[in-house]
Amino acid sequence: MNLILLFPEDFVEPHRARLAGRRLAHVRDTHRAAIGDALTVGLLAGPIGTGIVTRLDEDVLEMEVTLIQPPPPKLPLTLVLALPRPKVLNRVLASATSLGVRQIHLINAWKVEKSYWKSPRMAEENLMHQRLLGLEQAKDTVLPELHLHRLFRPFVEDQLPGITQGTLALVGHPGAVEPCPRQTEGPVTLAVGPEGGWIASELESLTAVGFRPVDLGPRILRTETAVAALVGRLF
Amino acid sequence: MNLILLFPEDFVEPHRARLAGRRLAHVRDTHRAAIGDALTVGLLAGPIGTGIVTRLDEDVLEMEVTLIQPPPPKLPLTLVLALPRPKVLNRVLASATSLGVRQIHLINAWKVEKSYWKSPRMAEENLMHQRLLGLEQAKDTVLPELHLHRLFRPFVEDQLPGITQGTLALVGHPGAVEPCPRQTEGPVTLAVGPEGGWIASELESLTAVGFRPVDLGPRILRTETAVAALVGRLF
Numbered sequence: 001m002n003l004i005l006l007f008p009e010d011f012v013e014p015h016r017a018r019l020a021g022r023r024l025a026h027v028r029d030t031h032r033a034a035i036g037d038a039l040t041v042g043l044l045a046g047p048i049g050t051g052i053v054t055r056l057d058e059d060v061l062e063m064e065v066t067l068i069q070p071p072p073p074k075l076p077l078t079l080v081l082a083l084p085r086p087k088v089l090n091r092v093l094a095s096a097t098s099l100g101v102r103q104i105h106l107i108n109a110w111k112v113e114k115s116y117w118k119s120p121r122m123a124e125e126n127l128m129h130q131r132l133l134g135l136e137q138a139k140d141t142v143l144p145e146l147h148l149h150r151l152f153r154p155f156v157e158d159q160l161p162g163i164t165q166g167t168l169a170l171v172g173h174p175g176a177v178e179p180c181p182r183q184t185e186g187p188v189t190l191a192v193g194p195e196g197g198w199i200a201s202e203l204e205s206l207t208a209v210g211f212r213p214v215d216l217g218p219r220i221l222r223t224e225t226a227v228a229a230l231v232g233r234l235f
Numbered sequence: 236m237n238l239i240l241l242f243p244e245d246f247v248e249p250h251r252a253r254l255a256g257r258r259l260a261h262v263r264d265t266h267r268a269a270i271g272d273a274l275t276v277g278l279l280a281g282p283i284g285t286g287i288v289t290r291l292d293e294d295v296l297e298m299e300v301t302l303i304q305p306p307p308p309k310l311p312l313t314l315v316l317a318l319p320r321p322k323v324l325n326r327v328l329a330s331a332t333s334l335g336v337r338q339i340h341l342i343n344a345w346k347v348e349k350s351y352w353k354s355p356r357m358a359e360e361n362l363m364h365q366r367l368l369g370l371e372q373a374k375d376t377v378l379p380e381l382h383l384h385r386l387f388r389p390f391v392e393d394q395l396p397g398i399t400q401g402t403l404a405l406v407g408h409p410g411a412v413e414p415c416p417r418q419t420e421g422p423v424t425l426a427v428g429p430e431g432g433w434i435a436s437e438l439e440s441l442t443a444v445g446f447r448p449v450d451l452g453p454r455i456l457r458t459e460t461a462v463a464a465l466v467g468r469l470f
Contacts, residue, residue, distance in 0.1 A: 002455045072452075072453040072454055073453075091326075095456075095457065095459075095460045098454060098455075098456055098457065098460060099454065099456065099460065099464065100454060137455060137456070137457060138454035138455055138456065139453070139454065139455055140454065182417070182418060183417060183418075217307075218307040218308075218374070219307055219333060219334065219335060219373035219374065219375065220237045220333075220372060220373055220374055221330075221333055221334065221372070221373065221463075222330065222333065222372060224330075224459075224460070224463075225330045225333060225334065225459070225463045226463075228456075228459075228460045228461075228463035228464045228467065229334065229463045229464065229466055229467035230467060231464055231467065232463065232464035232465060232466065232467025232468035232469075233467035233468060234467075
């Protein structure tokens, strides 16, 4: 937790916020904060700044908050991810958020097991929690948008053309002739397949709406590793 | 497990290997392999190829093995990592291995908690297991070398100059004037600090032996995310 996220409801006065629960426990036990300490804080979807601890006991921490800086800029990147295994999903959401991805679409694909959609980790609360962890990690305050699409074809045909408009649309595909470009200038939409890859008809649907298949090298990487490596390469 | 790693002791005849334990369970339950199926296999530190399943029951799987291709090339990258938290360590080892890092040095730093060195995850067996998982993920067979250094200064002063010789030596440091370079040509030694960063004297020791401090952007990333993003950027 490199930044403590504050929510409007934490404010008991315009510049005074009160923490309880997970954030209080973390500040007390991991940061070992004391009265007078200055903590890095940020208002969800707002500026970042400093909180000076003015009260600290078992149940509550209060701080005087000064918010002055904008959060770090987002990457001009929209991720279209075949829904990963539940165990991987949490890490992908937190790490993509920490990297500054602007928008995430989790979609179905032939090689996505149906059970993944029914995992408890797909609960709205968890999808939010993982993204909040990513913000706290990266000192950011702006959640990436997250959208779920249970049906591949309607999403690709009806919605994806609008999403990719004005962006470089790339789909990772082992064995593609073109290697993934580097250091692109403008916005990018990047589609990353399931562990077993896209099937031929999925790849056709994606190229039909303008995606260029790009090769990511001879190594098959886990989704969260692949996303981070691609972000490093593209931006 | 995109590649099944074989060890010399698996071979009951020159081209016949026998699996048991974790690999058997995985091939049976996840790959749902049947007799006649062709599996991607590789010999530890050797070539990769195909194994045709010739026998499969509760306790044992046998395959006819043909090994023909070299494993994917390694990156010319040596990582010098301040020992991360045990929970993070496993993921860093597996993902750095999957990315093709050639050599990993885990070192001490002021902000590395002493308890990390005593974690059960530091057992030789686990350090090997995580790297094997990375090889299986990336269809590689060659383990990255792994070295542990409990003392920062002797390692940096006595050993690091030899390690960095002929390489571009970079140390990640938030706020450094120079941004991390892109698409380098030759070999790189990359030092990544602990979660709280390097202290001033550590940074001085590293620059004294030729490391250039480079900034990695305004976002603080978890070690495994940072390493993957840096690999994408550098190579």
